[in-house]
Amino acid sequence: MTTTVELYPETLKVLNALGHVRSAIVSNADHEHLAAWNVTLPVEFILISEAVRAYKPNRLVFQKALERLGLQPHDVLHVGDSDVDDVKGAKAAGLRVAWVNRDGRSRHSDVPEPDFEIPDLTGLLTLL
Numbered sequence: 001m002t003t004t005v006e007l008y009p010e011t012l013k014v015l016n017a018l019g020h021v022r023s024a025i026v027s028n029a030d031h032e033h034l035a036a037w038n039v040t041l042p043v044e045f046i047l048i049s050e051a052v053r054a055y056k057p058n059r060l061v062f063q064k065a066l067e068r069l070g071l072q073p074h075d076v077l078h079v080g081d082s083d084v085d086d087v088k089g090a091k092a093a094g095l096r097v098a099w100v101n102r103d104g105r106s107r108h109s110d111v112p113e114p115d116f117e118i119p120d121l122t123g124l125l126t127l128l
Contacts, residue, residue, distance in 0.1 A: 007039065008120065008121060010120055010121050010122050011041075011121060012039075012041075012042075013122075014121040014122055014124055014125060015041060015042050015043065016042055017125055018124065018125070018128060019042060021128055022044060022069065022071075023042075023043045023044065024043050024044050024045050024046065024047060024065055024068065024069060025041065025043050025045075025046040025047065026047050026056070026061060026062065026065045026078070027046065027047070027048050027049065028048075028049045028055045028056050028085060029048045029049065029050070030048060030049065030050035031048065031050055044068075044069070045068060047061070047064060047065050047068065049061055052064050055085075056080075056082070056085040056086065056089045057084055057085050057086075057088045057089025057090075057092065058089065059089060059092045059093040061089065062078065062089060062090055062092075062093035062095060063093060066093070066095075073093060073094030073095045074094065074095075074096070076095050076096065077095070077096045077097070077098055077115075077116075077127070077128070078090035078095045078096070078097050078098070079097075079098045079100060079121070079124060080097070080098075080099065080100065081099070081100040081101070081102065083099060083101075083105070083107045083108055083111045083114075084108055084111060086099065087099050087107065087111050087112065087114045088108075088110070088111045088112065091112045091114075096115045096116075097114040097115050097116070098114060098115065098116040098117070098118055098123070098124065098127060099114035099116070099117045099118070100118055100119075100120060100121060100123075101117050101118070101119065102119060102120060104119075
């Protein structure tokens with residue numbers, strides 16, 4: 001059974017507005033979930049955990065993305081909505097992080113502070 005994937009309403013608008021910025025998607029999805037993404041995204045690539053054989057927050061996922069981009073951790077801003085998977089994982093890999101905190105949640109006690117906290121993806125337009 002394939003899961004339906006819905007983008008946040010502002011996703012395409014923000015990605016298109018950031019067209020000059022190199023971007024990729026790093027997801028804990030597997031091939032089955034990727035097949036459910038019935039949309040073309042304006043990114044260089046989509047890296048799924050199934051291909052890496054590790055799931056966020058494992059730093060290997062972030063390292064593989066860095067390798068594909070040919071960039072160093074300090075050159076990348078990771079944007080994600082999970083404090084554990086995204087903030088904790090990306091910080092452990094040395095990346096700067098923008099946490100999309102749509103609901104104003106508190107971080108888990110073992111999660112480091114993100115570099116930025118934004119309520120939705122439109123916050124990226126002022127950061128970049």
